[in-house]
Amino acid sequence: MAVKRIAQVIGVKPKDIAEYERIHEEVWPTVLATLKRANVQNFSIYRYEHLLFSYMEYTGNDYEADMALIAADPETQRWWKITGPMQNPVAEVENGQWWHTIPEKFHLA
Secondary structure (H helix, E strand, O other), X not given: OOOEEEEEEEEEOHHHHHXXXXXXXXXXXHHHHHHHHOOEEEEEEXXXXXXXXXXXXXXXXXXXXXXXXXXXXXXXXXXXXXXXXXEEOOOOOOOOOOOEEEOOOOOOO
């Protein structure tokens, strides 16, 4: 099974940094379970000033279907209604996306 490594960035509003970090200390178990059910693992979010960087590994066979499973989950939708207003997409984000995916340029296994 191949692992797909995904890195993404998005802005975080300065006024919301403390709350964003606080709620991510206790992500809802239902949201975490949905991510795992969708074959997401080793998922991390880092912050540098007003920029969030996420890294995750995808181990499934149908990335689009698994991302749709996450997006359709009612608890995840509720989570996004809280976190979404705290975020600002970067200028380079593709149409229809929220987080901007960064292409991998180097990997040491």
